[in-house]
Amino acid sequence: MGEALDADVVGAIEKGIVAAPFGSLIGLECVFVEEDRVQLRLPFRADVTTVGELVHGGAIASAVDVAATAAAWASPKASFKARGSTVGFSLNFLAPGLGSDLLADARVIQRGRSLCVVEVAVSDADGSPVARALVTYRLSLPTEAPA
Numbered sequence: 001m002g003e004a005l006d007a008d009v010v011g012a013i014e015k016g017i018v019a020a021p022f023g024s025l026i027g028l029e030c031v032f033v034e035e036d037r038v039q040l041r042l043p044f045r046a047d048v049t050t051v052g053e054l055v056h057g058g059a060i061a062s063a064v065d066v067a068a069t070a071a072a073w074a075s076p077k078a079s080f081k082a083r084g085s086t087v088g089f090s091l092n093f094l095a096p097g098l099g100s101d102l103l104a105d106a107r108v109i110q111r112g113r114s115l116c117v118v119e120v121a122v123s124d125a126d127g128s129p130v131a132r133a134l135v136t137y138r139l140s141l142p143t144e145a146p147a
Contacts (some may be wrong), residue, residue: 005035009078013038019072026059036108038070038112044101053099060122060131061091067106068118068135075111081142086089087115089135097131100124106135114140 010033010048014129017023018030018040026048040063042048048059058066065086110117116139122131 005033005074005076007081009073009076009082012080013070013073017073018066021063023066026062028063030070031103034068035073036071036074036111038067038074038106040067040070040104040106042102042104044052044099046095055093055102055130057093057099060093061133063102063104063132064089064091064106064122064131064135067104067120068098068100068133068137071106071118071120072116072137072139074108075139075141077141078139079142082139084137084139085137087138089133091131091133093131094129095124097122097124100126102130114138 010123013033019099027043027045029041030040042059043062048055049101050056106118106119106120108116109119118135118137120135121131143147
């Protein structure tokens with residue numbers, strides 16, 4: 001289990017990343033945040049489907065990107081002075097997301113100086129796999145000035 005994060009970092013993740021305008025548009029909800037790990041919920045609703053109860057792949061990809069971003073920021077060293085962006089990701093759909101909330105569980109598997117590699121597993125409400133992704137995220141943390 002990860003180290004406890006500063007309340008400001010958790011608040012920034014919940015409000016500034018997950019509940020940012022786009023995350024709110026697709027309805028993302030933060031389930032939990034800990035160091036190097038974030039879990040988000042994409043609630044099922046007609047607005048995120050393609051046909052019938054099939055969740056649109058773009059909505060799933062968006063949940064993956066937001067979850068990976070949030071996990072990259074889930075560091076005790078993160079602050080409002082940090083800057084970041086997704087560099088790229090590979091997403092594999094394993095099964096359709098049908099008529100169910102989806103959970104995106106993002107875990108940092110490698111944290112370098114500025115690049116984070118994040119694995120994201122997406123599952124349905126029953127825990128069945130829907131998608132898997134590997135995301136590279138650039139997070140530039142502020143450096144302390146020499147004393």
